[in-house]
Amino acid sequence: MMSNPDISCSGLSRLVILASALWSGAAMSGEIAGVPSELPPFIDRPVEINFSNDFLGRGGAVDDFRTQQLILSAPVGDKWFVVLDHSTLTLTDALSPGRVDQLSASMGYRLLEHSTSESVNRIMVGAGIRSVGDFAGERMQNGFHRLIDSKVEALPYTGDSGTDATAWVDMHHFGQLSNSIAGNKDWTLGYWLRGTALVTTGGEWDGSLGVYGTVKHGVFGGWLGLRRDLRSGYELDVFKETAAAEDDLAIAVGIRWGPVVLETVQQLNNDASYGQLRLISVGRGQHRLSDEPVRLGIEAGFLVPDVAVHLAARFSSEAIRGSGNDWRRSLVLLSGFGDPQYKDDNSLYLRHRELGAGLEWEQTVTDNGPWTTAYASLGAGVRSEQLIGDGDRLGQHSDTVNRGVLLLGLGLRLHAADISERWRYRLQLGLAASLPVNDATIDIQSESLQAQESRFGLLLGMSVDMR
16 A cells, blocks of 8 residues: 655755744634544554644634644554644634633544555544643744744633543545556545544534545645534633634645645635645555664754754764664754743743754664664753844844753654655654753843743654765
């Protein structure tokens, strides 16, 4: 069913810019929180990073409803997997404007999996929790808005909080209609049916039904069809309005090229349209990667919740790696930039620039070749910070303060696609810390504020490596 995805490099920086735009437009809808995102079952995706917003939808003048959504899914064994979802919901066009975040986590199980060269039948079930509250959504949303010079959203949190248990089922059927197009057997046509339902102990019910036509050719895949979302049982104002916006019939169009998936969902009656950028890893299949050491690596990604762009370059040689084969060493150059929100103040942003260098250690952690590697890094550098005003404080700024920092990194890299015999894409999931040698204070408009504090973030990105 699966092909080895050999694709050419389109540039990590473009993916960074696209993901920024996806996370900062006037989003109106999204996937069911806590359930695997929609993807044809002929596409294997052990690990997925999903950025959802309306950059690929119709957009709009109001940044409302499920304005941002981040979904992570990863396997835990052969049949088990986890799904993590962070959604930011806002409501501006109301008597009581406000925002609230939704955080979901669930464990899924492949109850039925039957695949042939011409069909796939899959039933997945799962259970988890879904919480409501303040989960740094404002900092994430406004940090991305500042990154691309977009309007920040100054909305108060509603104060609503709580946690419900969830249970869900996700069913797929794929069938091949033709193994050739116009006599070309490299192209195949098919159809895909999907039905999903989730219930919570709070009485909320989410459903989605879809019927699609599909086409695939090697690492390319596409689908076009109708999707009907249904929502009920919501009582809180922000969620009630979001559910009403998401409850509609829509046209869905998706394209997959190697590890990159783009999809747009255009609703027919409501204004709730959105788009998704997904980065997926490939399954192990029957291909075995060379365990040859990486000589050069270039990586790009985001740090959240204090939003910053992460860029790095890794260099290795036999002398640097050493004679052992367990943990391979590389020299690493690190940089980062962004305007994260200053704590809970949506009128102040901390212009952040960072440069550093250090050592990284990386080791294969899977038995069937280097599909997954673990890494740890240690370095030092310099961080500059300057307070910038926005909203009511637009035009205000402070002096810049610089401090030395200790830089720490820890995480995983997962094979996403081969570019050539020597180049490959990998997804990167990790944790990063920047620890100043001492703190500082910054004066802005006769106000003295704390700066140069320790920063910790979740790193989501991609790496291009030369072996």
